[in-house]
Amino acid sequence: MMNHVNSTLRRIAPQLVILAGVLLLNFLVFPDFFRIEFQHGRLFGNLIDVLNRGAPTALLCIGMTLVIATRGIDLSVGAVMAIAGAVAAALVVDGHSWQVALLGALCAGALCGAWNGVLVAVLRIQPIVATLVLMVAGRGIAQLVTEGTILTFVNPGLVHLGSGTVVGIPTPILIWLGLGLIVTAVVRKTALGMLIEAIGINESSSRLAGINSRVLIISVYLISGFCAALAGVIVAADIKGADANNAGLWLELDAILAVVIGGNSLLGGRFSIIASLLGALIIQSVNSVILLSGMPPEFNLVIKALIIIAILVIQSPTVKHALYILRASADPLPPGSIKEAKESPQ
Amino acid sequence: ADLTIGFSQIGSESGWRAAETTVTKQEAEKRGINLKFADAQQKQENQIKAIRSFVAQGVDAILLAPVVATGWDNVLEEARDAEIPVILLDRTVDAPDDLYMTAVTSDLVHEGRVAGQWLVDETAGAKCDIVELQGTTGSSPAIDRKTGFEEAIAGHDNLTIVRSQTGDFTRSQGKVVMESFLKAVGGENICALYAHNDDMAVGAIQAIKEAGLKPGEDIKIVSIDSVPDIHLAMANGEANATIELTPNMAGPALDALEAYLADGTTPPKWIQTESKLYTLNDDNMAIYEMKKDLGY
Amino acid sequence: MIRSTHLPLLITIATFLLAYTLCGWQYPAMLSTRVLANLLTDNAFLGIAAVGMTFVILSGGIDLSIGSVIAFTGVFLAVILRDTSIHPLLAFALILLITISFGAAMGAMIHYLEMPPFIVTLAGMFLARGAAYVLSTDSVPITHEFYDTLQSLYWKAPGGGRFRLTGLIMLLTFAAGIIAAHRTRFGQNVYALGGGLQTARLMGVPLAKTTIGIYATSGGLAGLAGIVFSLYTSAGYSLATVGVELDAIAAVVIGGTLLTGGTGFVAGTFFGILIMGLIQTFIVFDGTLSSWWTKIVIGGLLFGFILLQKGLTWATTLRRKPAPEFAAQS
Amino acid sequence: MASAIGPVLECKGISKFFPGAIALDAVDLTLYPGEVHALLGENGAGKSTLIKCLTGAYRRDAGTIVLENREISPNSTQESQKLGIGTVYQEVNLLPNLSVAENLFLGRQPMKRGLISQRKMHAMASDLLAEFGLVINPAEPLSSYSVAVQQVIAIARAVELSGKVLILDEPTASLDRDEVELVFSVIEKLKARGLAIVFITHFLDQVFEISDRATILRNGRVIGTRRLAETTQTEIITLMLGRQLEARVQDRAPAETGDILVELRNYGRRGVIEPFDLTVRKGEVVGLAGLLGSGRTETANLIFGAIQADQGEALLEGGKISLKNPREAVAHRFALCPEDRKNDGIVGDLSVRENIILALQARQGWFRPLPKAKVNELAEAYVKALDIRLASLDMPIRLLSGGNQQKVLLARWLATNPAFLILDEPTRGIDVGAHAEIIALIERLREDGLALLVASSEMEELVAYSTRVIVLRDRRQMRELKGEEITTANIVSAIADEPMAGAVR
Numbered sequence A: 001m002m003n004h005v006n007s008t009l010r011r012i013a014p015q016l017v018i019l020a021g022v023l024l025l026n027f028l029v030f031p032d033f034f035r036i037e038f039q040h041g042r043l044f045g046n047l048i049d050v051l052n053r054g055a056p057t058a059l060l061c062i063g064m065t066l067v068i069a070t071r072g073i074d075l076s077v078g079a080v081m082a083i084a085g086a087v088a089a090a091l092v093v094d095g096h097s098w099q100v101a102l103l104g105a106l107c108a109g110a111l112c113g114a115w116n117g118v119l120v121a122v123l124r125i126q127p128i129v130a131t132l133v134l135m136v137a138g139r140g141i142a143q144l145v146t147e148g149t150i151l152t153f154v155n156p157g158l159v160h161l162g163s164g165t166v167v168g169i170p171t172p173i174l175i176w177l178g179l180g181l182i183v184t185a186v187v188r189k190t191a192l193g194m195l196i197e198a199i200g201i202n203e204s205s206s207r208l209a210g211i212n213s214r215v216l217i218i219s220v221y222l223i224s225g226f227c228a229a230l231a232g233v234i235v236a237a238d239i240k241g242a243d244a245n246n247a248g249l250w251l252e253l254d255a256i257l258a259v260v261i262g263g264n265s266l267l268g269g270r271f272s273i274i275a276s277l278l279g280a281l282i283i284q285s286v287n288s289v290i291l292l293s294g295m296p297p298e299f300n301l302v303i304k305a306l307i308i309i310a311i312l313v314i315q316s317p318t319v320k321h322a323l324y325i326l327r328a329s330a331d332p333l334p335p336g337s338i339k340e341a342k343e344s345p346q
Numbered sequence B: 001a002d003l004t005i006g007f008s009q010i011g012s013e014s015g016w017r018a019a020e021t022t023v024t025k026q027e028a029e030k031r032g033i034n035l036k037f038a039d040a041q042q043k044q045e046n047q048i049k050a051i052r053s054f055v056a057q058g059v060d061a062i063l064l065a066p067v068v069a070t071g072w073d074n075v076l077e078e079a080r081d082a083e084i085p086v087i088l089l090d091r092t093v094d095a096p097d098d099l100y101m102t103a104v105t106s107d108l109v110h111e112g113r114v115a116g117q118w119l120v121d122e123t124a125g126a127k128c129d130i131v132e133l134q135g136t137t138g139s140s141p142a143i144d145r146k147t148g149f150e151e152a153i154a155g156h157d158n159l160t161i162v163r164s165q166t167g168d169f170t171r172s173q174g175k176v177v178m179e180s181f182l183k184a185v186g187g188e189n190i191c192a193l194y195a196h197n198d199d200m201a202v203g204a205i206q207a208i209k210e211a212g213l214k215p216g217e218d219i220k221i222v223s224i225d226s227v228p229d230i231h232l233a234m235a236n237g238e239a240n241a242t243i244e245l246t247p248n249m250a251g252p253a254l255d256a257l258e259a260y261l262a263d264g265t266t267p268p269k270w271i272q273t274e275s276k277l278y279t280l281n282d283d284n285m286a287i288y289e290m291k292k293d294l295g296y
Numbered sequence C: 001m002i003r004s005t006h007l008p009l010l011i012t013i014a015t016f017l018l019a020y021t022l023c024g025w026q027y028p029a030m031l032s033t034r035v036l037a038n039l040l041t042d043n044a045f046l047g048i049a050a051v052g053m054t055f056v057i058l059s060g061g062i063d064l065s066i067g068s069v070i071a072f073t074g075v076f077l078a079v080i081l082r083d084t085s086i087h088p089l090l091a092f093a094l095i096l097l098i099t100i101s102f103g104a105a106m107g108a109m110i111h112y113l114e115m116p117p118f119i120v121t122l123a124g125m126f127l128a129r130g131a132a133y134v135l136s137t138d139s140v141p142i143t144h145e146f147y148d149t150l151q152s153l154y155w156k157a158p159g160g161g162r163f164r165l166t167g168l169i170m171l172l173t174f175a176a177g178i179i180a181a182h183r184t185r186f187g188q189n190v191y192a193l194g195g196g197l198q199t200a201r202l203m204g205v206p207l208a209k210t211t212i213g214i215y216a217t218s219g220g221l222a223g224l225a226g227i228v229f230s231l232y233t234s235a236g237y238s239l240a241t242v243g244v245e246l247d248a249i250a251a252v253v254i255g256g257t258l259l260t261g262g263t264g265f266v267a268g269t270f271f272g273i274l275i276m277g278l279i280q281t282f283i284v285f286d287g288t289l290s291s292w293w294t295k296i297v298i299g300g301l302l303f304g305f306i307l308l309q310k311g312l313t314w315a316t317t318l319r320r321k322p323a324p325e326f327a328a329q330s
Numbered sequence D: 001m002a003s004a005i006g007p008v009l010e011c012k013g014i015s016k017f018f019p020g021a022i023a024l025d026a027v028d029l030t031l032y033p034g035e036v037h038a039l040l041g042e043n044g045a046g047k048s049t050l051i052k053c054l055t056g057a058y059r060r061d062a063g064t065i066v067l068e069n070r071e072i073s074p075n076s077t078q079e080s081q082k083l084g085i086g087t088v089y090q091e092v093n094l095l096p097n098l099s100v101a102e103n104l105f106l107g108r109q110p111m112k113r114g115l116i117s118q119r120k121m122h123a124m125a126s127d128l129l130a131e132f133g134l135v136i137n138p139a140e141p142l143s144s145y146s147v148a149v150q151q152v153i154a155i156a157r158a159v160e161l162s163g164k165v166l167i168l169d170e171p172t173a174s175l176d177r178d179e180v181e182l183v184f185s186v187i188e189k190l191k192a193r194g195l196a197i198v199f200i201t202h203f204l205d206q207v208f209e210i211s212d213r214a215t216i217l218r219n220g221r222v223i224g225t226r227r228l229a230e231t232t233q234t235e236i237i238t239l240m241l242g243r244q245l246e247a248r249v250q251d252r253a254p255a256e257t258g259d260i261l262v263e264l265r266n267y268g269r270r271g272v273i274e275p276f277d278l279t280v281r282k283g284e285v286v287g288l289a290g291l292l293g294s295g296r297t298e299t300a301n302l303i304f305g306a307i308q309a310d311q312g313e314a315l316l317e318g319g320k321i322s323l324k325n326p327r328e329a330v331a332h333r334f335a336l337c338p339e340d341r342k343n344d345g346i347v348g349d350l351s352v353r354e355n356i357i358l359a360l361q362a363r364q365g366w367f368r369p370l371p372k373a374k375v376n377e378l379a380e381a382y383v384k385a386l387d388i389r390l391a392s393l394d395m396p397i398r399l400l401s402g403g404n405q406q407k408v409l410l411a412r413w414l415a416t417n418p419a420f421l422i423l424d425e426p427t428r429g430i431d432v433g434a435h436a437e438i439i440a441l442i443e444r445l446r447e448d449g450l451a452l453l454v455a456s457s458e459m460e461e462l463v464a465y466s467t468r469v470i471v472l473r474d475r476r477q478m479r480e481l482k483g484e485e486i487t488t489a490n491i492v493s494a495i496a497d498e499p500m501a502g503a504v505r
């Protein structure tokens, strides 16, 4: 047990360090950054904002981590968010209860995910292209539901999901934390995680070992669609309206980035959802630096790009390897290479 | 014979844009015009492609809502050579004016100026720190509305913009950015919000409410477009002013076109639409009811 | 000689011809030289960028930065031609140098730091777009008379179609790309990389040189595409060509290149571009689709083409010889 | 003979450390021109690692390499190729997406006016392959040929590249007798040309047939170098294993002992394998013999559902079953140890432990995870039973030596407790010690009542354990040999489709 915690900690150490670094940067540009108050029945502060605003990316990256572990990618999550938000809004506007709306949205998301999964697993279309189809068409479907308008609603139950609080903590934070824990538990307490990794590493071997790769691949896309739907509902609930055109726009890139910053390989295989979630928080903290710094908006992208490049360079296998050598050279034992065949020439 | 007109629309990136599309389609239907609609998904290259395709099809006229002012010379020349009149909607272009028949637009800088002037009048010399929610970085409404606003408040030392960040013209970004303004500046230190469109203002109103402040009172809110939801907010006293950008650009455009086709009357090069200021003195509930079915 | 490896290419060509015939049958005006010329002119910048993308994808990588690089190129040219008096040709050389180095830098990061291309080029995408913003958020017109000269170079075909210089540049780029892919060592190394990085390494393929070369090519071609785009619009605009990388990827894939790398053809990409252009032209000719139906139809047609291609490939391989299911490269 | 001339290549004190393992410990190796030098050792002894250090695929941690009196330090395989060292690495390392000719001449394509001349390249490729007895279309992609053909192509490429030294790491593992002869004749030619050739294999008779000297490695250390003319197989084996290998006397088990377990009727797939009938009884080992490309692998894959049959029916203990995919086969307690272990066998980044339990876990379903204790127990038991050499059960399987990977795969399937075990080239890349163990294991499994189907190119091996042998040719079952008929000579003549000597049918 202790062992397990230890190895998890070791796995996510780089992400923790980077997160601490970016939060420190926040503190430097805005000294009140770490102040948290209890105001108007809710926790209030920049740190809470990071957790709260990180919710959509965090939710997306839960599903995305699993998809990427199977060597896939899901570009459609942003569009699925729009669809789910539109469905939820349309349902409450039609007079249904928020529970029905939530259920409807989640079903829509899962359906989208299943569609992607079928394209990838059954029709064997490459993941990027398969999900590109829904990425392009999905926003259209969402607009079809809202008929191009921003569909606003007032249903307090649904609104609560986006901007409400439970014992002072914003609901979105609880949702992503909860879902993250549940999925992690399901994946690690059963054999699901290992089987998904096996498929990602060598699908042909896995299939010959009797793994039902088709069903597993469909399910990871389904989970991804489900997570996206939840994110979509939250985003819509947050602004009390479904904005089919802009909800989740380009968020798929942030989700993928989060997974990579979480140290997961885009080539599939070993994965850690917790590390991805930390990745999502890191991205949100970067956004927070940009907002708090008060720089003119035309510098936003350059700043974001530079911070991300710095993070990725620190995380890159080569730099890690160099650090390892540096540390190991202090040891009496001869330094070995950690990877076979991957050593950089010179 | 029936007129066939091509309409190259930018996209459907905002409620206002959707309303413009709806109104244009309605106006065409009213006049018995066969409207070919092409949505460019926010891309200029798609608009150019659409115009070229309209020319290849031999439509009778083209309505163009250009996504950006530059880069139209070549394709407009092709339309002129094919003797197809082009009318610009809601934005003009940087091309010689013999390349199009007329432009039906509002004045974006003027809109910003009206918003600024309203704030100048409203504060009446009292000190006021303003936060600004810009439109999508680089888009011409964002640039022009900023310019106009700054022109209007220039010389009024009581008015200063303390924070300005982009909210991408969307509600959710409007809310997120407003949240960060509230934390970074402190809600009590903000006296007014100027948002480049109503959607961002609607998002910001929610952020202000969640921070425990009263939008419209603690923080005055002025924005542009006059979409139904801002009127609803104004009816509730949560926003203070909006400047209308009418979605009906096609009406005047088609009037001009029909006159031209009937007896060759050449319209003026610029048909300016009104930038009407709505404040709490108007019957906002009635305006909301009137506008809410226009497809915003 | 028709070989089994050429099959996807033939299928793409067949798909295009079939689709074009159907379009022409529906709207005879689509067979005019105007539409043909438009297909070339309007897609010139996309085609040029897609050639670079083809190399990248053949090597098993991906380049998400090209849309931003095109926009940056446009803004850079516009700003430099506005603020200085240097000749556009010199400016072209300068920007090509910049974009090639930018691509090479990304390639170097990918190779030496062993980072996945998806992420490196994603960062590149942010950086290039951000740099464009920093140069100018306004859309800047280009008024140099050299631009007018270049723009006036076209051949007006009977029927009103104008075949412009930019279309010719695209065709030349494709020709060069085809030769480079199949008849040079660099091209072969690209295919080798796509076949398997470790294996290619053991076979003695110079990985560093090739990887850097690939992304430099892609960057350079994105720069050329940016020049063509600036000729196309006579302006530089930092918000231009958002998402073009996805169009390019779609064109490459419709053209029969596998995203996993190693198999595909530059010529296929050409037809992929034409197919995408055809879809758009068809939608405009139809003219009845609302904004959202436009998206759905584009997505649906994209899906249809992929499915058609899958189906044809499947049908033909079934007849030839069944590859054991598990042996198919996953 | 060669010692009068100086050595071509001299390695001194080469060391390579991996976390948890010392793969090479100050290894010396000297190669003289015109000699074939065998590199021998158990699985995991460090042979492949030595080759990789030598050719720059790995960076060595210590030691010097001297090529023709000049110290070299290749940093990449490209560099070593330029220095005239051609290498065939253990797993076939060619590119499946390129054509045969492109694979052969990658990096050295014939140029004409600055461009590659395809025509010339194809002509050169055809000529080169003809030397190895391969008449194939060099324009076809490599992936359309079997592993064995690919192996020959890899050898041809290395031969082309080697100006001074040719290194072959288990080149003959998937070749049958005829191909081996062809490869040997090429080696003889190169030898005469004065090349130094390093030859790694686990087939000792091949070593004695072609090699002049042998260096034996054990646990990363050089145990000794012997002139083969002056030594015996027993000595070599003793050096390799550090113990003597007790000879086993086999008495052939009677054929058709138990009840019928699996029966296939008119089973086949168009274009892949002609329809065939096959019954396998409990407690028998059916051998599949045939030349390369004769369809042994296809037969195995078809039965396991890796390829779907399009005609015929399958019965298990008299009841009809469907075998549409491996999952269904596994559910019927079938098991298949595939031929291509790199692509179809191992899951490289998973740990050895996970690789062992993979099939069992897949059969149990994801929601019923094997308890940790059970997993460890299984893994440790098989590591011990099959003598798998590893630093830790947690290391990724791809870091294991080839032979040890093969054993892990065997463990994976044994862990599922199969009723019907299909082995495709089970001893490929396995050292002599383990080879004997695996043959003994097959015997033991048969005695336990398992039904086994074994495809192998090693006829002696088939003769040793089969109770029945089916000979394939051109994807068609040619003949069945039973009991006393099973001799190498009979298999050979069956393959050649000559009347059988001895027994009457």
Ligand SMILES: Nc1ncnc2c1ncn2[C@@H]1O[C@H](COP(=O)(O)OP(=O)(O)OP(=O)(O)O)[C@@H](O)[C@H]1O
Residues within 6 Å of the ligand: A339, A340, A341, D018, D019, D021, D022, D023, D041, D042, D043, D044, D045, D046, D047, D048, D049, D050, D090, D389, D390, D391, D399, D400, D401, D402, D403, D404, D429, D431
């Ligand atoms: N990258 C690596 N990391 C850790 N250990 C490794 C790595 N590569 C090889 N080893 C270990 O080094 C030892 C030598 O392996 P090597 O592949 O050289 O054996 P071999 O003699 O070629 O065996 P075989 O006959 O089975 O091919 C093995 O114990 C193996 O597990």
Ligand SMILES: Nc1ncnc2c1ncn2[C@@H]1O[C@H](COP(=O)(O)OP(=O)(O)OP(=O)(O)O)[C@@H](O)[C@H]1O
Residues within 6 Å of the ligand: D134, D135, D136, D144, D145, D146, D147, D148, D149, D174, D290, D291, D292, D293, D294, D295, D296, D297, D298, D339, D457
């Ligand atoms: N000499 C050859 N020339 C051309 N094709 C060959 C040759 N040898 C094998 N093939 C190809 O190999 C494939 C069959 O290989 P398969 O692996 O099934 O045979 P096998 O009997 O298992 O033999 P092995 O496992 O020794 O390769 C066929 O597709 C065949 O076209």
Ligand SMILES: [Mg+2]
Residues within 6 Å of the ligand: D047, D048, D049, D090, D169, D401, D402, D403
């Ligand atoms: Mg080895």
Ligand SMILES: [Mg+2]
Residues within 6 Å of the ligand: D296, D297, D298, D339, D424, D455
């Ligand atoms: Mg075989």
